[in-house]
Amino acid sequence: MRLMRRHGPLLLWMPLQRRVEAIAGAYFAAPDGAGIDFSAPSGEPALTAPDSVSWQVFKNPLALFAGGVAAVLLELAEPRVRTGVWHATSFRDDPARRLRSTGLAAMVTVYGPRSAAERMIAAINRRHAVIQGVTPGGIRFSADQQELLDWVHATACHGFLEAFHAYVRPLDAAQRDRFYAEGRASALLYGAVGAPASQHQCASMMQSMRSMLEPSPIIFAFLGIMQNAPLLPGPLRMVQGMLIRAAVELLPAWVRERLGLDRRWRLRPWERRLLQRAGADADRLLLRNCPPALACRRMGLPDDYLYRQAGQANWP
Template sequence: MTATEQAQEGQAGRLIDFTRPAGEPALIAPDSVSWRVFKNPLAMYIGGITAVILEFAEPRIRTGVWEHTSFRDDPLPRLKRTGLAAMVTVYGARSVAERMIAGVTRMHARVKGSTPDGVAYEALEPELMNWVQATASFGFLQAYHHFVRPLSDAERDSFYFEALPAAALYGAPGAPASEAEQQALFESMYPQFEDHAIVREFLEIIGTRVALPGFLRPLSHLCLRAAVEILPGEIKSLLDLSAFPPLNGFQRCLLRFIGRVTDRIPIRSAPPARACRRLGLPPTYLYHRK
């Protein structure tokens, strides 16, 4: 992405108003599992790291991100753009979300090349888009399930199903519609995965150059370990992530405590509360749901 494109996208992000147009629904309903999961900053942070690790296990996606984005040199703006895209997709008015997704898709259409092994790729290949969608859903869902509140089998299936309309707009027609489909997709993609130093470089960048906001900042390294911990076992075995040992009992309980606290503290200026206002719901609506 060029500097001009980054500036334009940043300006677009600042102009997004989750309270408008008044009454217009989002792609996903407010009583959904997704609206509950995406409101939690700890789950978003941990799950986002997990998703990128899974993406980087796939050589074509890893090469595309590393060679066609500013992530390696300036990761924070890209992470913010990715976070904004997630918020708009889940909480934005449908017309706003569709417009933003169309813009993201146009940028992805220009991303193409070859891996170091000579395998050609295009970012909008359905197989790659399906994988990106699946990794994001898996990361956010598992982070919430493990470190905020356990979700039932039915709730986890609903979370995947709720993402399908947005997945189709992003160009992921084969995104998983249930946890069973997610597991099947992971198994089918596994033979393509490979260990690579970029995975560990990514984690080093996150650990040293990207800080959590405010009171969550001291938890950065624990969040990295948590993100690694919730990876599927076979993928964790493939990647050399020995520098990130499993959390001990106290550390796991600490993250769960923080996750549950942040799940009950409404931030009235944040997209979830503003989206509730757009739909005529109290800004605390999501924070009192069981």
């Protein structure tokens, strides 16, 4: 892979750049064809500001993939969430479509104009309102229970933040707390009024859920799907299994032990170094037709605004 410029945004050799732009643009296109224009209306803010930690974290594709898988693992460890996700959604039948929808929802929440984000979240809330059931252990639940909404929001924050911290670049305590605080705007719209607003609060919530988290064959079924489904473009498929193991490593050690995720699910040292190099390069790879750059354009900022910040030690 040929990369242009050693400092600031990275650009690929032009034919390869166009190919990567096309793949990324297709990934973030709405599966139903409805689409969201991240570049308009001009000047409309998102739920978080361009100089936020969130706008930096969510622009990195490696952190999104590994962090998203880690979040789902934590969700599936909770029996009520697991039952709802596994039996009331399309994940088992069409994992690629489901992951694209989830990725697009994350992009709209972070980079979309606020009005579009509010409409999307309201639609998701309506779908959640009709999902209810009973776990195999006999626990009744509904998908819009506040405790479950809080947990799902916390797992997403934990997954994406820890993936960026581990495989892209370290974040200090203030940046980590700021990331959680920035998530409060979307959390409240989702009804997750008890979602953590700091690193400490997230760690406390993890401990409070300790007695609820449990192993399940569904977790290993999910990992099998993630390893074998064609989720990444052909040239990148060889690292898919590596990214799954990278996601497992983001879970707290006691969670991995409780779920039975032994050393077979750990990265080798050279794999970790490879992913860290790839994550750092991906963090500066400018994709002009993807939500981060389009959102910058909507806000009157240069397309490479976030990617220039990525090369600065004092962001944000």
